[in-house]
Amino acid sequence: MIKIAIVGATGYTGAELLRLLSSHPEADVQIITSRAEAGLPVADLYPNLRGHVDLVFTEPDETALAACDVVFFATPHTVAMQSVPGLMQRGVRVIDLSADFRLKDTDAWADWYHTPHTCPEYAAEAVYGLPELNREAIATAQLVAVAGCYPTAIQLGFYPLLKAGLIDTKQLIADAKSGTSGAGRKAAIGTLLTESAENMKAYAVSGHRHLPEIRQTLNQMAGSDVSLTFIPHLTPMIRGIHATLYSRLLKSADLQTLFEQHYADEPFVDVMPAGAMPETRTVRGANTCRLAVHQPQGDDTVVVLSVIDNLVKGASGQAIQCMNIMFGLPEFYGLQTVPALP
Numbered sequence: 001m002i003k004i005a006i007v008g009a010t011g012y013t014g015a016e017l018l019r020l021l022s023s024h025p026e027a028d029v030q031i032i033t034s035r036a037e038a039g040l041p042v043a044d045l046y047p048n049l050r051g052h053v054d055l056v057f058t059e060p061d062e063t064a065l066a067a068c069d070v071v072f073f074a075t076p077h078t079v080a081m082q083s084v085p086g087l088m089q090r091g092v093r094v095i096d097l098s099a100d101f102r103l104k105d106t107d108a109w110a111d112w113y114h115t116p117h118t119c120p121e122y123a124a125e126a127v128y129g130l131p132e133l134n135r136e137a138i139a140t141a142q143l144v145a146v147a148g149c150y151p152t153a154i155q156l157g158f159y160p161l162l163k164a165g166l167i168d169t170k171q172l173i174a175d176a177k178s179g180t181s182g183a184g185r186k187a188a189i190g191t192l193l194t195e196s197a198e199n200m201k202a203y204a205v206s207g208h209r210h211l212p213e214i215r216q217t218l219n220q221m222a223g224s225d226v227s228l229t230f231i232p233h234l235t236p237m238i239r240g241i242h243a244t245l246y247s248r249l250l251k252s253a254d255l256q257t258l259f260e261q262h263y264a265d266e267p268f269v270d271v272m273p274a275g276a277m278p279e280t281r282t283v284r285g286a287n288t289c290r291l292a293v294h295q296p297q298g299d300d301t302v303v304v305l306s307v308i309d310n311l312v313k314g315a316s317g318q319a320i321q322c323m324n325i326m327f328g329l330p331e332f333y334g335l336q337t338v339p340a341l342p
């Protein structure tokens with residue numbers, strides 16, 4: 001059994017780790033932390049976990065964390081980077097759901113996150129946690145920086161086209177919509193029911209912190225620097241990301257076959273039949289990215305539709321997929337949930 005600690009277990013992604021790990025045959029979750037709720041049983045905060053998770057939240061304590069095989073950080077940015085050096089030196093494996101170790105350029109990270117990066121050497125060592133791109137490196141990594149939610153939906157959608165060199169890399173557009181759970185559990189006016197229901201809006205149009213992360217990966221996929229316009233939107237749903245991706249084809253190709261072949265061996269990417277329009281509700285609670293590729297006018301414009309659950313393939317499910325790869329386990333352990341519809 002793998003001894004597991006979750007730092008930040010009261011948040012949405014922390015609770016989602018608990019939900020998914022409760023059906024994982026090799027997971028032994030020993031420590032779940034919260035500063036605000038220390039002493040509280042899990043079921044008092046998350047009644048859905050009653051009968052499945054019998055643990056009590058405790059204050060984070062690095063010595064206790066170091067006795068585990070793997071520590072998940074489901075915390076706001078800058079928290080993991082304070083503990084990672086100590087844990088790494090003690091041989092613990094770390095899976096960070098935050099953005100602390102996603103960017104290799106830590107000066108850029110400091111600009112986008114408005115605070116200095118305190119351990120650039122670990123950012124250099126971290127493996128970006130997108131299994132479809134980095135499976136081999138994840139297997140031997142000590143530190144995994146799980147890919148962000150919008151980045152996962154967008155990167156998986158563009159990957160087959162970029163790898164095949166089929167599109168104009170200077171004209172990439174990602175128009176993406178997220179449910180409000182993407183903003184976390186903390187109280188904030190923008191995610192109140194009265195502010196977010198019956199409403200849809202774009203935000204961070206002049207630059208979202210996921211832009212450098214997505215660019216970094218797309219550059220790697222394309223083998224050259226891409227130009228990307230990325231506009232996120234907040235939609236009145238709780239879970240889900242829907243990304244509509246646009247680009248121009250440089251030459252004609254059988255795009256349906258390209259996508260099907262590219263993801264043929266990927267357990268968590270579903271290339272839908274020609275003409276399909278994936279819906280967020282079909283991935284709710286599941287570690288699945290559903291993709292569909294279209295040429296709406298039959299000209300050189302290609303459109304990819306990509307949906308994920310931001311809390312699962314966009315965070316906790318992807319983190320568990322990475323853990324399974326790191327520990328040599330079947331990738332589907334803990335991740336066999338079938339979405340409930342409606």
Ligand SMILES: NC(=O)C1=CN([C@@H]2O[C@H](COP(=O)(O)OP(=O)(O)OC[C@H]3O[C@@H](n4cnc5c(N)ncnc54)[C@H](OP(=O)(O)O)[C@@H]3O)[C@@H](O)[C@H]2O)C=CC1
Nearest residue numbers: 008009010011012013034035036074075098182184185315
């Ligand atoms: N929500 C989403 O869809 C996604 C989120 N992520 C990332 O995952 C991380 C967690 O997100 P989410 O679950 O939404 O966040 P929440 O705000 O819902 O939860 C944050 C958790 O972190 C704990 N925490 C906060 N500050 C500290 C601290 N200084 N030290 C230790 N623990 C702390 C909180 O508990 P307490 O304060 O009681 O200690 C709480 O349990 C973030 O970095 C986010 O960007 C990634 C992909 C998708």
Ligand SMILES: CC(=O)N[C@@H](CCC(=O)OP(=O)(O)O)C(=O)O
Nearest residue numbers: 098099148149178179180182183
């Ligand atoms: C709706 C909403 O607010 N979404 C968040 C992104 C979700 C998230 O937590 O981002 P990471 O994947 O980087 O951790 C945002 O725009 O900042």
